[in-house]
Amino acid sequence: MAKVLVVDDSNSIRDMVSFTLKAAGYETVEAANGQEGLTKAQSGNIDLVITDVNMPIMDGITLCQELRKLPAFKFTPILMLTTESSVDMKQRGKAAGATGWLVKPFNPEKLLATIKRVIR
Amino acid sequence: MSLDLSQFIPTFLEESFEGLELMESSLLNLEHGDDETINSIFRAAHSIKGGAGTFGFGHVTDFTHLVETLLDEMRDGRREIKNEEVEVLLASVDCIRLMIEAIQNDDDYDPSSIEETSERLSILLANGEDNASDGKSVAADEPMLLGKIWQITFIPEHHLVQTGNDPLLLFNALEDLGELIVLAKTEQLPSITEIDVEELYIHWQLTLMSDNASEADIREVFEWVEDECELDINLLSDDTPAPPSSVDEQPVNKAPNTITVDSETIEELPSHLNEADVALEQAASKALAEQEVAAENNAPAQSSSSQPTQATKPAAKTQTSKTPAKGKGDTGSIRVGVDKVDSLINLVGELVITQSMLSELGNDFDLSKVEKLTAGLEQLLQNTKELQESVMRIRMLPISFAFNRFPRLIHDLAKKTGKDIELIINGENTELDKTVMEQIGDPLVHLVRNAVDHGIEPADKRLAAGKSAQGTIWLDAYHQGGSIVIEIKDDGGGINREAVFNKALEKGLIDANASLTDQQVFDLIFEPGFSTAQAVSDISGRGVGMDVVKKNIQALGGRIQVDSVPGEGSTFKVYLPLTLAILDGQLVKVGDEVFVVPLITIVESLQAKADLINRVSGDMVLYRLREDNVPVIPIFELFNLPAEHQTVDNALMVVVEADGQKVGLMVDDLLAQQQVVIKSLKDNYQDVAGISGATILGDGSVAMILDIPGIISMAQKIAAEKQAERIANYSKALEGAVN
Numbered sequence: 001m002a003k004v005l006v007v008d009d010s011n012s013i014r015d016m017v018s019f020t021l022k023a024a025g026y027e028t029v030e031a032a033n034g035q036e037g038l039t040k041a042q043s044g045n046i047d048l049v050i051t052d053v054n055m056p057i058m059d060g061i062t063l064c065q066e067l068r069k070l071p072a073f074k075f076t077p078i079l080m081l082t083t084e085s086s087v088d089m090k091q092r093g094k095a096a097g098a099t100g101w102l103v104k105p106f107n108p109e110k111l112l113a114t115i116k117r118v119i120r
Numbered sequence: 121m122s123l124d125l126s127q128f129i130p131t132f133l134e135e136s137f138e139g140l141e142l143m144e145s146s147l148l149n150l151e152h153g154d155d156e157t158i159n160s161i162f163r164a165a166h167s168i169k170g171g172a173g174t175f176g177f178g179h180v181t182d183f184t185h186l187v188e189t190l191l192d193e194m195r196d197g198r199r200e201i202k203n204e205e206v207e208v209l210l211a212s213v214d215c216i217r218l219m220i221e222a223i224q225n226d227d228d229y230d231p232s233s234i235e236e237t238s239e240r241l242s243i244l245l246a247n248g249e250d251n252a253s254d255g256k257s258v259a260a261d262e263p264m265l266l267g268k269i270w271q272i273t274f275i276p277e278h279h280l281v282q283t284g285n286d287p288l289l290l291f292n293a294l295e296d297l298g299e300l301i302v303l304a305k306t307e308q309l310p311s312i313t314e315i316d317v318e319e320l321y322i323h324w325q326l327t328l329m330s331d332n333a334s335e336a337d338i339r340e341v342f343e344w345v346e347d348e349c350e351l352d353i354n355l356l357s358d359d360t361p362a363p364p365s366s367v368d369e370q371p372v373n374k375a376p377n378t379i380t381v382d383s384e385t386i387e388e389l390p391s392h393l394n395e396a397d398v399a400l401e402q403a404a405s406k407a408l409a410e411q412e413v414a415a416e417n418n419a420p421a422q423s424s425s426s427q428p429t430q431a432t433k434p435a436a437k438t439q440t441s442k443t444p445a446k447g448k449g450d451t452g453s454i455r456v457g458v459d460k461v462d463s464l465i466n467l468v469g470e471l472v473i474t475q476s477m478l479s480e481l482g483n484d485f486d487l488s489k490v491e492k493l494t495a496g497l498e499q500l501l502q503n504t505k506e507l508q509e510s511v512m513r514i515r516m517l518p519i520s521f522a523f524n525r526f527p528r529l530i531h532d533l534a535k536k537t538g539k540d541i542e543l544i545i546n547g548e549n550t551e552l553d554k555t556v557m558e559q560i561g562d563p564l565v566h567l568v569r570n571a572v573d574h575g576i577e578p579a580d581k582r583l584a585a586g587k588s589a590q591g592t593i594w595l596d597a598y599h600q601g602g603s604i605v606i607e608i609k610d611d612g613g614g615i616n617r618e619a620v621f622n623k624a625l626e627k628g629l630i631d632a633n634a635s636l637t638d639q640q641v642f643d644l645i646f647e648p649g650f651s652t653a654q655a656v657s658d659i660s661g662r663g664v665g666m667d668v669v670k671k672n673i674q675a676l677g678g679r680i681q682v683d684s685v686p687g688e689g690s691t692f693k694v695y696l697p698l699t700l701a702i703l704d705g706q707l708v709k710v711g712d713e714v715f716v717v718p719l720i721t722i723v724e725s726l727q728a729k730a731d732l733i734n735r736v737s738g739d740m741v742l743y744r745l746r747e748d749n750v751p752v753i754p755i756f757e758l759f760n761l762p763a764e765h766q767t768v769d770n771a772l773m774v775v776v777e778a779d780g781q782k783v784g785l786m787v788d789d790l791l792a793q794q795q796v797v798i799k800s801l802k803d804n805y806q807d808v809a810g811i812s813g814a815t816i817l818g819d820g821s822v823a824m825i826l827d828i829p830g831i832i833s834m835a836q837k838i839a840a841e842k843q844a845e846r847i848a849n850y851s852k853a854l855e856g857a858v859n
Contacts, residue, residue, distance in 0.1 A: 009163070009167065010132075010135060010167040010170065010171055011131050011132075011134075011135055012128045012129075012131045012132035012135055012171045012174070012175070013167070013170055013171055013174060015128045015131060016125055016128050016174060019125075019128070054162070054163045054166050054167075055163070056160065056163065068282075074282060074318070075281050075282065075284055076284050077284035077285065077286070078283075078284055081170075083166065083169065083170055083173075091347075094283070094347060094348075097282070097283055097284075098283065098284075099283050099284035099285050099344060100285070100343065100344025100345075101344070104170040104173055104174065105170065105172075105173025105174045105181070106174070107174075108125070113293075113296070116289065116292060116293055116296075117289050117290055117292075117293045117341065117344070118284060118285065118286060118289055118344075119289065120289060120292075
């Protein structure tokens with residue numbers, strides 16, 4: 001089953017995403033900021049990264065750039081959790097190598113339906 | 121699939137409160153803040169907004185969105201950070217807190233302040249920069265047609281897979297909309313020697329037959345790749361099949377949930393992968409092997425159990441729950457540093473080792489092993505002690521939880537009174553039991569308000585006295601012995617001895633010719649109904665006086681002390697026990713009963729010498745202890761117990777002190793000193809005068825814990841009754857003599 005890395009500085013959102021994914025049979029790894037996410041990403045075979053944009057220590061955009069530098073993450077889908085669905089935000093995410101974005105707030109059904117586009 | 125998210129709401133609420141605290145303290149520090157400060161405020165608001173949206177608290181989301189927009193403008197430097205903005209943001213923090221508290225207590229709230237603040241925010245935003253737009257672009261409603269056939273041409277850029285997008289998965293998503301026929305077109309595929317395994321050379325012709333899919337639905341699937349592909353979506357009429365447009369393609373019948381790609385493509389693509397370097401092979405096979413296999417049954421396996429999984433916490437924190445607590449702002453859970461939990465686990469490990477050693481010893485015990493047994497028991501004692509300390513530490517929180525409301529309070533009070541006040545906080549990492557923390561908040565607020573209102577003088581007065589215009593209030597917390605000391609100090613005018621004395625006189629608290637030390641005069645301010653405020657301001661002096669502060673602190677087993685130097689300021693020191701759950705006690709014996717005397721109250725223990733005993737009229741016995749005369753209280757009489765020592769001569773006395781009063785408790789024997797765990801009498805039985813609680817001793821018996829202040833007032837009452845009785849008898853005797 002696919003393994004998803006969930007990076008968000010908000011416990012509740014992280015718990016919610018993780019819980020939803022686990023209920024759908026995915027395995028999850030969690031991190032509270034980009035730096036932690038980057039460390040955890042390198043420790044296992046991650047099939048998908050879902051990350052918040054605004055985080056302390058290392059934000060989601062930087063995390064995305066850093067991950068894309070790693071050979072193992074060259075093709076790994078990376079989704080940004082964002083409420084800023086502005087064009088600018090999407091472009092910054094894309095420029096950093098993000099696969100796509102999820103606009104907050106989302107419900108579990110929406111989350112699962114959406115990640116089906118990037119992970120089996 | 122419908123999932124119940126309500127289990128995460130408490131975490132969200134807890135987080136929101138933390139976020140609000142952070143916003144508030146950062147806003148107050150904004151003047152000497154930097155970009156990071158405004159960023160952290162933004163992030164906190166952002167998290168609250170996101171969470172509120174997720175958990176369905178739309179009113180919080182809407183309001184916080186305004187706040188976030190304003191913060192975003194500040195963050196980007198599009199808006200200057202002025203006083204007005206900070207004040208509105210502080211008011212907004214209060215509003216969000218109000219809403220979150222209402223959610224927590226499942227309560228209504230008064231929307232008026234929220235409406236008012238919303239308006240202020242909106243006005244600010246309208247006068248400011250461009251309004252950041254938000255929200256998803258909503259597709260125009262399209263008429264729903266039945267049985268539409270869509271023709272989709274999808275020509276991805278070569279690097280598409282390098283952003284983690286996978287065309288096949290996009291097609292899977294399209295399948296959710298209806299029947300899909302996929303044709304892969306390979307005419308752009310270069311020769312095998314020129315192929316770059318990280319590039320995508322194929323494009324697709326898709327036909328979607330759907331009852332209700334709109335163009336917007338289809339576009340949504342390609343939302344993430346729309347900038348990296350040519351996407352052409354056409355609605356074909358129902359009876360027009362897609363004309364074949366290239367020689368390469370072969371329409372295929374497809375079984376549900378499978379995607380078919382023409383076989384040539386498949387055979388050619390992976391064959392050269394062997395030559396690619398290993399690092400790329402993994403990635404490439406991932407990208408391309410998918411084009412090789414008809415993907416079967418792509419839906420993630422539904423796990424049959426939708427058991428809530430144990431929510432894991434971030435590494436820095438973990439959560440333990442305790443019994444549901446009452447009181448506002450108490451979430452009934454406590455966050456504990458991982459280090460504390462680690463140390464607990466280590467200690468339990470050691471305990472288990474000791475236990476197995478002891479049971480080994482007990483298997484075939486003989487007297488030769490006594491020494492080993494003694495050592496083992498000592499080990500056990502050590503383990504238990506450490507474990508107890510560690511467990512107690514779990515309940516301890518840094519006092520910053522109580523302190524962090526003060527910067528805001530001072531900010532507001534200073535504005536209200538027109539005084540210029542700086543607050544300096546020290547020792548905010550000193551740890552205090554959670555229960556004590558929850559109950560000390562209000563008394564501290566009162567003391568701080570008092571310092572602002574009565575302590576710090578107006579600027580002109582300060583300048584006249586040769587001081588700086590700005591007054592200072594210090595909040596400090598530190599350990600001293602077995603207590604925590606919280607200090608509230610100001611550099612104001614100090615307590616006016618004369619004013620206090622006269623006021624007390626006026627209230628009939630003291631005699632006109634009483635000679636009191638400074639300390640005794642200062643202590644008068646804690647008397648009920650005492651207030652020297654010339655006019656009752658709305659800051660302090662709301663009829664809730666220092667007497668209530670003192671009572672609340674005493675209820676926690678603490679005490680308060682005041683020091684003051686005229687013209688230089690006052691210092692209030694609050695002494696609190698480290699914890700309410702455990703008490704250092706001296707076990708004493710009276711008859712067959714064992715009582716616990718709180719160690720903190722004991723001055724000394726002694727054997728009464730006959731020549732120092734002084735029987736005053738009636739049954740009152742005073743014992744001369746150096747320069748004091750200490751009333752003797754026979755415990756056996758108080759609780760109607762049989763006792764060995766019925767008289768004071770040569771009896772054992774434990775001299776205790778409470779409220780500045782010393783008394784001698786007469787007991788039969790002194791036993792061990794030990795820490796006892798306090799159990800409430802009220803919860804398990806009922807309140808008993810003179811007893812503050814109970815505990816269970818090592819032998820399983822129950823011992824009562826003596827309530828020293830209670831016993832002193834009981835004894836005073838008894839003495840007064842006896843006195844009255846005596847006077848009555850005396851008058852009767854007089855009358856008899858006269859007649």
